[in-house]
Amino acid sequence: MFWHTKEGMSHRQIYRWQWLRSIIINKWAMGLPHINTPLRKFLLRLGGLKVGKGGFVGMHGWFEDMVPHRVSIGDNVTMSFQVTLVAHGPKADPSNMDIVIKDGAYIGCNVTILPGVTIGEKAGVGACAVVTKDVPPGAIVVGNPARILRYRPE
Secondary structure, three states, X not given: OOOOOOOOOOHHXXXXXXXXXXXXXXXXXXXXXXXXXXXXXXXXXXXXXXXXXXXXXXXXXXXXXXXHHHEEEOOOOEEOOOOEEOOOOOOOOOOOOOEEEOOXXXXXXXXXXXXXXXXXXXXXXXXXXXEOOOEOOOEEEEOOOOEEEEEOOO
């Protein structure tokens, strides 16, 4: 879409459409009642995030609106309420700032996911966790910073 940002754009070009993306993603989509998950996911896609089929996206979160192309949410992902996804800011390796949440993952209430994190398939993130590193497939992580508690049984 014409308001999506790409790497290498000037700050002026990035900021030009940021207000529109912010309204679409973080005001309209995240403010909808929980029964409107399909409409919420449509608005997130319209704002530039990659969102898969199925699953659930809770209300009142904050999703990346400055560089939405860096966020990818897989199929059948359950994201509870007040989840924050941040895919920008200072980092030791700025080449990988993408947030990838793979198929079947569960993200609990009030979780913050920082830049460059991949959450593996069928992994779980406990409530109020701050995820700073990759989560292996099937792992359950909790805490601040998030640490592996256990693995899901096969």
